[in-house]
Amino acid sequence: MRIKIDTCVFSMIGQIRDNHEDNFYFFKHSLKEKNTGLEKMLYKTIENDNYPVFGIFDGMGGLPYGEKASRIASLMLKKCVEEESSFSMKEYFKITEERMNHYKGGKVKMGTTASLIRFLEDKIEIGNIGDSRIYFVKGKKLIQVSKDHTEQLLYDELNIILNRKPKLVEYLGTKEEGIKIHPHIKKISYSNIKKIIMCTDGLTDMVDDKEIENILVNEESIVDNMNSLITKVNQNGGRDNTTIMIFKLERE
Numbered sequence: 001m002r003i004k005i006d007t008c009v010f011s012m013i014g015q016i017r018d019n020h021e022d023n024f025y026f027f028k029h030s031l032k033e034k035n036t037g038l039e040k041m042l043y044k045t046i047e048n049d050n051y052p053v054f055g056i057f058d059g060m061g062g063l064p065y066g067e068k069a070s071r072i073a074s075l076m077l078k079k080c081v082e083e084e085s086s087f088s089m090k091e092y093f094k095i096t097e098e099r100m101n102h103y104k105g106g107k108v109k110m111g112t113t114a115s116l117i118r119f120l121e122d123k124i125e126i127g128n129i130g131d132s133r134i135y136f137v138k139g140k141k142l143i144q145v146s147k148d149h150t151e152q153l154l155y156d157e158l159n160i161i162l163n164r165k166p167k168l169v170e171y172l173g174t175k176e177e178g179i180k181i182h183p184h185i186k187k188i189s190y191s192n193i194k195k196i197i198m199c200t201d202g203l204t205d206m207v208d209d210k211e212i213e214n215i216l217v218n219e220e221s222i223v224d225n226m227n228s229l230i231t232k233v234n235q236n237g238g239r240d241n242t243t244i245m246i247f248k249l250e251r252e
Contacts, residue, residue, distance in 0.1 A: 002252040003190065005051070005119065008222050009245040010041040010230060014202060015238040021059030022200050022243040023070035023112075027052060028082070030074040033067065037241070041226055051119030053081045056243050058113040058132050058200040060171060065103075065110035069173050072100055073112050089116055089127040093172065093183040100173045111173030114183075115146055115198050117247075124193070127185040130171045133204055135212070136188070137195040142213035147184035165205065195222070195248050202242030206233045222246040
């Protein structure tokens with residue numbers, strides 16, 4: 001089956017942050033090591049069978065070197081995709097974790113989320129660790145297919161008791177010796193998938209799933225989707241770095 005895919009990405013620092021700890025991998029593009037995002041969204045159409053791999057990363061602000069962690073995750077994905085003869089999502093998570101644990105002799109604390117998507121001939125492979133989410137639009141429904149690696153308490157309970165969002169329990173980065181990561185990796189059929197969105201929590205903390213669903217379902221263009229989502233984030237305060245990648249699938 002041949003699939004035409006329109007895709008775009010945008011990344012912004014937000015309204016109150018001083019540095020940008022998000023990153024991404026999009027057709028060899030990523031953010032450099034400086035505290036700015038993109039000036040405009042990147043857009044591309046894929047019309048052949050050589051579908052690339054995409055990724056988004058959210059460096060952990062609670063740890064030093066969050067910006068460096070997301071940059072390493074992006075560069076390691078670039079290396080795995082562009083320099084290796086074959087790509088393994090499981091191997092990517094493994095070697096990126098090792099790279100961060102050995103950065104500066106393992107003497108610095110760093111961490112990042114990572115969410116990846118890979119288009120295969122008959123299935124879509126997704127993988128994630130942390131809470132940067134992946135959603136599919138099937139029919140008129142937005143369905144989360146990634147797994148949030150967070151504390152097993154309800155968000156409302158944490159708001160009431162601790163006045164904070166759930167803490168990450170798994171991520172890519174430096175940890176105590178012997179602690180292993182368990183990335184969520186699965187393959188899903190193309191059946192009935194109209195759009196896909198990957199995003200850091202700069203979007204999902206500011207805009208609820210129902211609003212995201214309404215925008216993706218009711219606006220056909222992914223450029224319009226992106227503009228509407230970024231507008232919503234900013235209207236709601238834009239407190240965090242935000243990175244969004246959207247895909248529109250058409251069967252040929």
